[in-house]
Amino acid sequence: xxxxxxxTKSFGxxxxxxxxxxxxxxxEAVVIIGRSGGGKSILLxxxxxxxxxxxxxxxxxxxxxxxxxxxxxxxxxxxxxxLFQMAALFDSLTVEENVGFxxxxxxLESETEIRRRIDEALDMVELPGIGHKMPSELSGGMRKRxxxxxxxxxxxxxxxxxxxxxxxxxxxxxxxxRLIRRVWETLHVTSIAVTHDMKSAxxxxxxxxxxxxxxxxxxxxxxxxxxxxxxxxxxxxxGISTPQKSQ
Amino acid sequence: xxxxxxxxxxxxxxxxxxxxLQFIGVKSQSVVITTGAATGMxxxxxxxxxxxxxxxxxxxxxxxxxxxxxxxxxxxxxxMLTGRVGASMTAELGTMKVTEQxxxxxxxxxxxxxxxxxPRFLALLASAPLLTxxxxxxxxxxSWWVGVNLLGIDSAYYLVNMTRYxxxxxxxxxxxxxxxxxxxxxxxxxxxxxxxxxxxxxVGKATTEAVVVxxxxxxxxxxxxxxxxxxxxxx
Numbered sequence: 001x002x003x004x005x006x007x008t009k010s011f012g013x014x015x016x017x018x019x020x021x022x023x024x025x026x027x028e029a030v031v032i033i034g035r036s037g038g039g040k041s042i043l044l045x046x047x048x049x050x051x052x053x054x055x056x057x058x059x060x061x062x063x064x065x066x067x068x069x070x071x072x073x074x075x076x077x078x079x080x081x082x083l084f085q086m087a088a089l090f091d092s093l094t095v096e097e098n099v100g101f102x103x104x105x106x107x108l109e110s111e112t113e114i115r116r117r118i119d120e121a122l123d124m125v126e127l128p129g130i131g132h133k134m135p136s137e138l139s140g141g142m143r144k145r146x147x148x149x150x151x152x153x154x155x156x157x158x159x160x161x162x163x164x165x166x167x168x169x170x171x172x173x174x175x176x177x178r179l180i181r182r183v184w185e186t187l188h189v190t191s192i193a194v195t196h197d198m199k200s201a202x203x204x205x206x207x208x209x210x211x212x213x214x215x216x217x218x219x220x221x222x223x224x225x226x227x228x229x230x231x232x233x234x235x236x237x238x239g240i241s242t243p244q245k246s247q
Numbered sequence: 248x249x250x251x252x253x254x255x256x257x258x259x260x261x262x263x264x265x266x267x268l269q270f271i272g273v274k275s276q277s278v279v280i281t282t283g284a285a286t287g288m289x290x291x292x293x294x295x296x297x298x299x300x301x302x303x304x305x306x307x308x309x310x311x312x313x314x315x316x317x318x319x320x321x322x323x324x325x326x327m328l329t330g331r332v333g334a335s336m337t338a339e340l341g342t343m344k345v346t347e348q349x350x351x352x353x354x355x356x357x358x359x360x361x362x363x364x365x366p367r368f369l370a371l372l373a374s375a376p377l378l379t380x381x382x383x384x385x386x387x388x389x390s391w392w393v394g395v396n397l398l399g400i401d402s403a404y405y406l407v408n409m410t411r412y413x414x415x416x417x418x419x420x421x422x423x424x425x426x427x428x429x430x431x432x433x434x435x436x437x438x439x440x441x442x443x444x445x446x447x448x449x450v451g452k453a454t455t456e457a458v459v460v461x462x463x464x465x466x467x468x469x470x471x472x473x474x475x476x477x478x479x480x481x482x
Contacts, residue, residue: 050350074356081354088351090343102355150355160354 001026001158001190002047007056008214009042016042017053018214026157029184029191031201031222033236034211040194041085041162043211047192048080048160049073081151081189082160086167087143089135095122095146096131102154121149124186125179141172145179152183159183161193165200177203198237202226210236260366267370271332272377278331279324279382286319287311287386288393295398304400308409311390316413317420320383322469325428328375329461333436336367337457340440341450349441359441368433375429376422383421416480424472428465435461 002024009017016039024030024047034040045051046058049065058065065076089098097104099121103114122128125145135143144164151159164180165173177200184191184204195201201208201222208225210217210233218225218233226237234240295307340363343349349359387409394400439457443449 045350048354050353070353070358073353074358077354077356082351084347084351086346088347090348090351091346101357105355105357 001061002192003057003059004043004046005057005059007043007046007053007058009039009046009051009053016214017046019056020211020214020216022209022216022219024190024192026190027188029181029204029206030193030209031205031207032192032194032209032211033196033198033201033225034194035236036196038211039214040196040211044160044162044192044194048077048082078154079157080160081154081156081158083144083147083151083162083164085163087135087140087147089143089146089150091135093135094131095127095133095135095138098135098146099131099149099153101150106154117153118149121153122146124152124183125149126175139172141168141175144168144172144176148176148179148183152187152189155187156189158190158192161191161195161204163195163197164193164204165195165197173197173200174203176200180204198226198239212236260362263362263366264369267366268373270335271328271367271370272374275328275331275374275378276381278327279378280385282323282327283315283320283382283384283386284389286323286382287315287388287390290314290319290386291390291393292398295394295400304398305404305408306412307394307398307400308387308391308405309412311394312387312409312413313417315383315386315390315421316417317424318469318473320386321379321421321424321428322465324379324382325375325425325432325465326462328371328378328429329432329436329458329465332371333432333461334454334458336433336436337440337443337454338450340437341443341453344441344443345446345449364433364437364441367437368430371429371433372426375425375432379421379425383418416476420473420476420480423476424469427468427472431464431468432461435464 004020004022007017007020008015020043032040032043042051046053049068052066056066060076060079063076065073068076090101093101096118100114100118103109103117118131119128122131125148127142127145127149135146138146161180164176168176180191180193181204183189191204193204205222207219208222209219210225212232218228218230225233228234228237290311291307294310295304298304298307352359352362391402391405394405395402436457439453439460443453
């Protein structure tokens with residue numbers, strides 16, 4: 001479904017991606033892990049064409065999106081929903097208007113049907129009856145859940161999550177993880193998340209890719225990566241800042 | 248160019264357009280009315296003081312009318328709109344950029360130019376000439392009041408000379424200029440907002456740059472428009 005080949009990306013003199021290659025198949029739940037500032041979010045934005053690589057190719061269902069202009073990309077992006085790190089809700093619109101943004105913009109359905117789908121999406125993220133509120137009236141966890149409702153209301157094939165649990169307390173984070181898992185299971189989407197939260201990675205993925213020094217260092221089933229004895233993966237997964245000296 | 252190209256791809260949203268028209272047009276009235284009134288009164292007083300020396304008191308109305316219609320009205324209204332509307336547009340779009348709301352729009356298959364720039368561009372094109380006309384009319388009426396009531400100019404002579412020497416091309420010149428200035432404010436402000444980098448500091452910097460670039464552009468373009476339009480209408 002998504003193929004990435006030898007993608008490089010630099011900002012000024014800093015090379016963030018140094019030849020990333022990966023494949024994501026339809027229906028997978030993939031998590032990309034790696035250190036903060038290691039380029040995970042940059043890589044995620046390449047998958048949806050928000051950023052263009054300096055070199056390399058990103059194919060979505062066979063279409064090379066690196067060769068597309070912004071208008072052509074709009075067609076490809078209809079396959080995607082994305083939850084941003086800080087939710088990125090439109091702060092001048094109510095929750096209801098945020099969630100229904102795409103449906104109203106497409107104008108393909110009646111207002112009654114649009115309202116039904118908005119209510120359905122808000123129910124799915126366990127926030128019924130808050131459609132009239134403004135984003136500024138919501139807590140961080142609620143904002144993320146509204147962001148998730150906005151990302152899934154038009155039934156995309158692929159949902160991207162950029163650090164979905166960052167900045168949330170453990171209970172709110174667990175709530176988001178459960179919702180991500182439920183969206184994957186009930187809507188049968190391809191789920192791609194970037195995170196450095198190992199508890200979250202365990203809950204929401206069936207495959208993990210580790211980004212290290214600008215490349216995919218390792219990939220495999222979730223349990224295999226989380227229990228790996230490879231020093232780089234082990235130190236990251238267990239949060240060890242320096243290599244342990246052998247006894 | 249992207250704004251113009253946008254019309255081929257997406258019909259502008261009337262709701263967004265009317266919202267911007269209300270923000271730009273209706274809410275800017277107090278600013279342009281005050282500017283027009285102050286300019287008209289000062290211009291009347293200064294012109295009168297000079298013309299009085301050569302016994303041309305009654306020509307004051309004509310000078311104020313032509314000056315306000317073709318030069319001061321459109322330029323000062325545009326500069327005030329740059330400060331009130333342009334700065335606000337850049338700050339709003341810049342904040343949306345740094346909080347990833349623009350990226351969110353793009354992921355929702357909405358082109359930022361179609362959604363954010365076009366309604367603002369059209370609203371400014373519609374508002375700028377109307378606000379300029381309002382400013383000019385208020386300026387002329389204010390100058391008449393000052394001239395007649397404070398400076399002692401005969402009202403009939405004031406009005407006759409004003410209408411005799413103010414030609415339709417003078418008014419048309421001001422309206423054409425205001426249309427161009429509206430486009431400059433929209434393009435510069437939206438461009439600076441959408442290309443804003445960094446956090447709060449970046450938004451502040453982009454806003455300052457938008458006001459400076461738009462103001463300087465208006466002053467420079469005004470000179471060339473004056474030459475071009477005077478040649479067009481009077482040659």
